[in-house]
Amino acid sequence: MESDHVMMMRTTASFRTSANSFYKKSKATSFVSLPSSLLDPYIGGFFEVSLKVQMGDSQYSFSLTTFSPSGKLVQIEHALTAVGSGQTSLGIKASNGVVIATEKKLPSILVDEASVQKIQNLTPNIGVVYSGMGPDFRVLVRKSRKQAEQYLRLYKEPIPVTQLVRETATVMQEFTQSGGVRPFGVSLLVAGYDDKGPQLYQVDPSGSYFSWKASAMGKNVSNAKTFLEKRYTEDMELDDAIHTAILTLKEGFEGEISSKNIEIGKIGADKVFRVLTPAEIDDYLAEVE
């Protein structure tokens, strides 16, 4: 980010030196990818450039995701970093269902862990888990649920998993190409079971989505993925997948794994997505030992 600032400063400074009088007379119209508050310390010292941005008169109504010279969208890279420092979550697609799981590390023992639920339903047959910023996840869940209900209202048919993932990804992409907003700081793992069978999708802050057989996100992603690559088999059943998910979480877990600090959600051929109760998680943990 710092290098971006310096780059922009140099560019505008060069305008200044080459066309001094021009700038004093007219108002400069330019696209600048910096909030003007960051320029304030420079304005008195270096130059008086009035930034007239294209979209309206608000000083903050520009897109933060403008391309860098290397062709990257730096904000999205940073969003992915935010995801990468979030708690580990993973998903595994079995032959007869899908399981998603996440760490549930709470900031203090005083937090009522029963009130925190990281895995959410989007529809009765689609569930989702995230890595990254919790509040962003809440907003996406709300929007996705609404889209799923709108589809149901229009077609009286439950929304296929692919369609819901696509619409959620579209929302995330819109936030990378609009004014005055920032990308979402979450990656989602969407697990569902519809007419096409069990499906697992990952959606990134950029709005790209992929179908996975097994995937992980968050802090321990490389270890977890290596572990999954070794352990995954095509004809795995749902219970095996749950065991594998627990073992994968255990790989990078700091401290003692228990039913109070992980969350598991599964969907089987019954097409009902459900978060497991702590008692059920205890049973699976006992089987894994």
Added chain:
Amino acid sequence: MSIFEYNGSAVVAMVGKNCFAIASDRRLGVQLQTIATDFQRISKIHDHLFIGLSGVATDVQTLYQRLVFRHKLYQLREERDMKPETFACLVSAILYEKRFGPYLCQPVIAGLGEDDKPFICTMDSIGAKELAKDFVVSGTASESLYGACEAMYKPDLEADELFETISQALLSSVDRDCLSGWGGHVYVVTPNEIKERILKGRMD
């Protein structure tokens, strides 16, 4: 004269054994004057889904274009055809969108659903669906059609018998209605083929 009787129309659909038939008249008129004798009221959405629209001709054409548009987008996005029940819900929603300035048509939807089970339904101009197990009718000749269908219909007819039944019902009903007629257009759809036939009745 009501606006629904401006152009004149008759549409009927019947359920058979793993097949359905949908038929309409061919007259397009402007009140008492006949303008065309080959007006198409029934349109194919996909191989197992047909929609017949009665009512004001301009709305018939526009609504058909809108529905084909929606279905094509659905096919591209979801990589599959729409089921008849789903399509009926879509039509109902589109009609209700214009609740206070409606499309002046009454659709008749007929299709083969899952496991090739025939599905028919009709709705009024603002989207009130009416599902039926045997037959549905719509248009200026609807009252005669109700009577004729009730008398002639039998459940579980094969494709050829169904064709005979629906044709007789249609022709005898439009004969009693001055605003519809000039022949008939019948589609009989089975899981494997679509048979389209033109009927020649009283040409008046």
